[in-house]
Amino acid sequence: MIIGLVGKPSSGKSSFFKAATMIDVKTSPVPFTTIEPNAGIGYATIDCVCKDFNLTCKPKHGHCKDGKRFVPVKLVDVGGLIPGSHAGRGLGNKFLDEIRQASVLIQIVDASGLTDAEGKPTENFDPRKEIEFLEDEINYWFEYVVKRNLEKLKLPSSKADLINLLHEKLSGLEVTKEQISQTLERSSLNDIEKFSKILRELSKPIIIAANKIDLPPAQENLEKLKQPHKLVIPTSAESEVALKKAHEKKLVYYHGNDFHVIGDLDEGRKKALEFIQREVLDRFGSTGVQECLNKAVFDVLNYIAVYPVADANKLTDKDGNVLPDAFLVPNGATVKEFAFKVHTQLGEKFVTGIDTRTKMRLAADHKLKHRDVVSIVFGR
Ligand SMILES: Nc1nc2c(ncn2[C@@H]2O[C@H](COP(=O)(O)OP(=O)(O)OP(=O)(O)O)[C@@H](O)[C@H]2O)c(=O)[nH]1
Ligand SMILES: [Mg+2]
Known part of the structure; x- marks a missing residue:
């Protein structure tokens, strides 16, 4: 996708x-x-299931932090x-x-x-x-x-x-x-x-x-831009870059809606970050960038995230990685379609799915739900 x-x-x-x-x-x-x-990987975020199972996950793609799972999505600019x-x-x-x-x-x-x-x-x-x-x-x-x-x-x-x-x-x-x-x-x-x-x-x-919602004329224009049949999300891309960079340099802690200063800031950066806090975070709650990606994936495309695991008890892949993957699939996808998505061979040799929460078998045409964790049993 x-x-x-x-x-x-x-x-x-x-x-x-x-x-x-x-x-x-x-x-x-x-x-x-x-x-x-420019092509690259961004992320859609979900509440990771690791909390439900009281596990620490080890994603192969994307990452998980404070119970938020960052599921990779391709972006083209x-x-x-x-x-x-x-x-x-x-x-x-x-x-x-x-x-x-x-x-x-x-x-x-x-x-x-x-x-x-x-x-x-x-x-x-x-x-x-x-x-x-x-x-x-x-x-x-x-x-x-x-x-x-x-x-x-x-x-x-x-x-x-x-x-x-x-x-x-x-x-x-x-x-x-x-x-x-x-x-x-x-x-x-x-x-x-x-x-x-x-x-x-x-x-x-x-x-x-x-x-560019950090600029006052944009804040004035926002009302005009809101349209009944279009989803409009205020963003400040530049602020998001500045916050993430400051986080990387360990000058601030920035994760989700949590933002606070932890390092020594020079006067210029202090002013810039105070501006972002005042004009963007306090006014709009966030820079809107992550929200845009999540809305695109989950609200507009109506996708769900499903985790495949090899071991239905330990929730690991064959190498022991806990909850290694989360796949984005259309809402309504069946277990068999999901198996194909994980690996063509899993689909071709599909025997049954197992819902790891209930340990119940899932038929090929069973429709998956958001945050399901599924093990696919396949024939040789
Ligand atoms: N104030 C403010 N400026 C921004 C924001 N996002 C981008 N800019 C500035 O807008 C200018 C254009 O940004 P780009 O990201 O290069 O725009 P673009 O749409 O990729 O432009 P093209 O590749 O030429 O089509 C740059 O000077 C950015 O710094 C923002 O959220 N707020
Ligand atoms: Mg450009």
Whole structure:
């Protein structure tokens, strides 16, 4: 599962990426700073099950701290989009093609209104315009890709065959058969524009990070940005980077919503951190970066986290690591689908699942719940 970061130039996409992954990518106020995409690992956080079982876990991927499990998710940060990108303006379609595999998009908006549609400095730019044009650009591009892939296609008459064919032809856009089926219920291939728009909304929903919320004009714009049909989360990517860096240097303790100074701060850093505390943490409760990732994964995509273990009693893998993995799967995934996700062979040789809490057997079509810990029994 991939989360794509999109938005106009200079809105803070790479800063958000840096805050989420702690990879030191280039950020700057100059538009089109990012040309080549940045890809890396961020995390969705859940209450780890280790507490329920009174165990100390040893994650192979991600980490666990104070009962919070950081489950890896892929992030892609692309170059800025401007009005007309789909038709080749700015750096054009190139950036859009890089988010083809994303399941959800976070649009980083410069809520401060201090940059225009192309990322150049200005005043009082209405950030609502940014949301509008970006959605249009994504829709135009998506429609173009759909059209290109469906050109000269002979359509089968049965619905099931049609869904299979579309699924195959549109596989590059990471759309599911379920999403295609739902789209066909609400549109038809006679109206490609409508078909593409609905399929885009289902397969690449967009949530909004109202970024640079540390700046007073952004705080004023926030009310305007709140829309009934869009999820809008206030963020300060730059503050998140500063807090995590100060934590790494052991100058402050920063974890979840807990923040306090532990080291000796020079005057400049002290002022900067006091500013973040006052303008971001006290006002909004957090920098919003983690919240964005969690909302994208759990609320918008409706995923759940499930732990696979080899030993149903000790909750370990074969090497003795306690609760080594947590996988993100769609809500409604079955035990067998989960087995395939963990390892193709586990799926192919699947015998049964075991719920480690109750020690009950779980049939192949049993639907999993968030925070289930499951052992898969397989044949030789
Ligand atoms: N005040 C403030 N500035 C921010 C924030 N996030 C990013 N910035 C600044 O905004 C400018 C642009 O940030 P980038 O992260 O490079 O923006 P981008 O969207 O990746 O830009 P392109 O790669 O050019 O499309 C930089 O000067 C950042 O320091 C924030 O939360 N608050
Ligand atoms: Mg960038």
